[in-house]
Amino acid sequence: MTPSRHAALSVFSTLAGIAVSLPGVARGDAPRNATPAPSSPKAQGAPAGALPPPNVIVFITDDESWLERSAYGWSNLPTPHFDRVAREGVLFNRCYTSAPSCAPSRASLLTGRNFWELEQGAFIQGWLPAKFPRLPDLLQSAGYHTGYTGKGWGPGLLPPDAPKKNPAGTAYNQLKRKAEKGMSNIDYPANLNAFLDQRPEGSPFYFWIGSIEPHTPLDPDNYKKLEARHGIKLGDVTMPGFVPDTPEMRRTRAAVQYEICHADDDLGRVIETLERRGLLENTIIFVTGDNGTQIPYSKATPYDWGVHEPLAVMWPARVKPGRRVDDFVNFADFAPTILAAAGAAIPGGMSGRSFLDVLLSEKTGRIDPARSWTVTGLEWHGELPPYSSAARAIRDERYHYIANYAIRPANRTPAGRGAPAELKPGEIWEELYDCETDPWQLTNLAASPAHAETKARLAGQLRDYQLQTRDPRATGDMKLFDETRALVEGRKKNNYQD
Structure with a gap:
């Protein structure tokens, strides 16, 4: 193990292990940032x-x-x-x-x-x-x-x-x-x-x-x-x-x-x-x-x-x-x-x-205690068909779950992550990483039977939050996103010369 990798493992393991005695947020609990802002x-x-x-x-x-x-x-x-x-x-x-x-x-x-x-x-x-x-x-x-x-x-x-x-x-x-x-x-x-x-x-x-x-x-x-x-x-x-x-x-x-x-x-x-x-x-x-x-x-x-x-x-x-x-x-x-x-x-x-x-x-x-997880994602960053970087992810104190809605470009998808050659409409491909034991996210555990419960918990928690915040990827109302993607792809093809 190289010195830099050893140091990273130490840092990541320390952070991932903090507050493990505190209860996590299970599926169905109030999302971290879903509390309505008060008027006062x-x-x-x-x-x-x-x-x-x-x-x-x-x-x-x-x-x-x-x-x-x-x-x-x-x-x-x-x-x-x-x-x-x-x-x-x-x-x-x-x-x-x-x-x-x-x-x-x-x-x-x-x-x-x-x-x-x-x-x-x-x-x-x-x-x-x-x-x-x-x-x-x-x-x-x-x-x-x-x-x-x-x-x-x-x-x-x-x-x-x-x-x-x-x-x-x-x-x-x-x-x-x-x-x-x-x-x-x-x-x-x-x-x-x-x-x-x-x-x-x-x-x-x-x-x-x-x-x-x-x-x-x-x-x-x-x-x-x-x-x-x-x-x-x-x-x-x-x-x-x-x-x-x-x-x-x-x-x-x-x-x-x-x-x-x-x-x-x-x-x-x-x-x-x-x-x-x-x-x-x-x-x-x-x-x-x-x-x-x-x-x-x-x-x-x-x-x-x-x-x-x-x-x-x-x-x-x-x-x-x-x-x-x-x-x-x-x-x-x-x-x-x-x-x-x-x-x-x-x-x-x-x-x-x-x-x-x-x-x-x-x-x-x-x-x-409610701040024990967060949700991130992406729709587009310059890629053109047949590729798309559209994804959503949920990160808690130990695990990182990713739902990919398309095939990402090769320079954004490390080899061996389980990415399929193509997807049928409505399909996703999943990634799951144990950031405590695998801080650089090298091993995709999405297909691991030992981690099936963790994957299901995080996938459900992610979808609940997407529905509560009206994410088009969860509601299925993709018309505006599809139109916007066509717009930005067209702008890229025209070298953003409007």
């Missing part, structure tokens, strides 16, 4: 007392899986600013995006809904319908100064029936910097400064910082810069156990990791800006990524490295530092959490559930 924000735990409403920063990277940050104990990558947020706030071990694809992932975060509830917004290169309330607009109505820099929602079209503005809000992208090869020239921290300069006196603010790193294209010489600037040689690069350990893959991993370091440096400048302006104390900072790292069997797949995201949150005025939380949180939970913290009303249509109580708790480990 106080019921969601809105802060009381003399403090004004908090400021909010959402710092989100583009294509980063959860273990990339050194705070999680697997990677040797120097990410001191993420680690500071984790150290002075809360590190979440089980944060999951709704979908391992940029646009639906970001749409879920902005609307407080599962991606499949968002109609055309469930697809990358579709659009997010204006009928779904967005977090920046809701906060603006509550008196917040709002905006974003870098990558907001997207890529995709703007709604045909709404003002031509990114769903992430008003853009602050004017200030540029000299860019390294393969990276954006948008100066995110400088644009934060410009945004704050325009803030009305006394107004709380919400600002989304969408780092375009570590998305491709990547400079092929990044591995040299990673060694020169951060002391990590190719032989030191951490390698997930599901990809081949080849020189080429190590260079790819090093290129990604160098850009993660770059994004972490930007995070440090953001924190420095808040400190210099005296704003850090009452600002909630969320640091996460939108979907998995761009390597095989990660991004655009339902596996853990596609949907499991880093998350650290600090709020010096209210959150006890140095805590590590094992509750499952989903991107659909972010909007209601932020609205609750702001004391703003939460729309009743949000299927996400605020985890503000978890943030404000002084406990570590498992806090909310």
